[in-house]
Amino acid sequence: MRIDGQQLAALAAVVESGSFDAAAARLHVTPSAVSQRIKALEQRVGQVLVVREKPCVATPAGVPLLRLAAQTALLESEALAEMGGEAAPWTRIALAVNADSMATWFTTVLARLPGVLFDIHIEDQDHSAQLLREGVVMGAVTTERRSVPGCRVHPLGAMRYVPVATVDYVERYLPHGFTAAAAAQAPSLAWNRADALQDSLVRKVFRKDVGRPVHFIPTAEGFGAAVRAGLGWGMYPEELVEPSWVPIAPQHLDVPLYWQCWKLDSEMVSTVTDTIRSAAAGLRARR
């Protein structure tokens, strides 16, 4: 079965822009033409590919075609560049990165890829996998080692997290040390309800779960500000710990990171992969 490139582009435009009208404007055709391309593609594959709602979203059958559309667009631009044809002076690449990597080692990646316009998505691992499946991003720095279909996985090393708080916080809540009784009363921080780093540290220290009050702070800046304000203790990337903070326990956690990217014979994918692996060389070796 052959898939028409223009029909693929129409599918991608509809899902990315959220409506047939916006997709038509983007592709410089009428909404009627977009509707006909989508319908023809759906008839060709025998499945509904777009849920007609606000905004339009891809059906599960449409997801692999979206990824194919993104990969086709990348290969097309590389081929044009190789021919010395109408290649754009800038190449836009979309990546998903977890927030702590973005705040630390990943910044060097941005400086090592000239001629690239970045579209960075700060996402948790679940959403990163979804963006990869849909072809929204060409690669993701994630804590998930299981590969997304159609993607390769490269281990990058591990980020070390340490449990920290301010001196005032420790004097107020942990004057006799980080005991189980004190931990049950001392407020801690977490990004959100899925953030298990603090729970993991507690289990590592006490060999059991300890219920405790938790503040949910869902941004990197807010999390740091909350530690700084003495709101609670939290697991923080070792290299971002401020001099005035103190560890509340000697234990730490090493979180392995992985680079997942399209399994594609593309110079851009290879270049980005090499750059990211090089930038991640400073991470701790996985044990």
Place this chain on the structure above:
DNA sequence: GGCAGGAGTACCCACATTAC
């Protein structure tokens, strides 16, 4: 064959009207 343009249809939303 593919596209544009017009007509038809469905849906949503805001507002007005009516009943209780």
Place this chain on the structure above:
DNA sequence: GTAATGTGGGTACTCCTGCC
């Protein structure tokens, strides 16, 4: 005063027809 219902306008998509 409040809830239910009706109405009109706007938006979005599909289908049909004619043109290139």
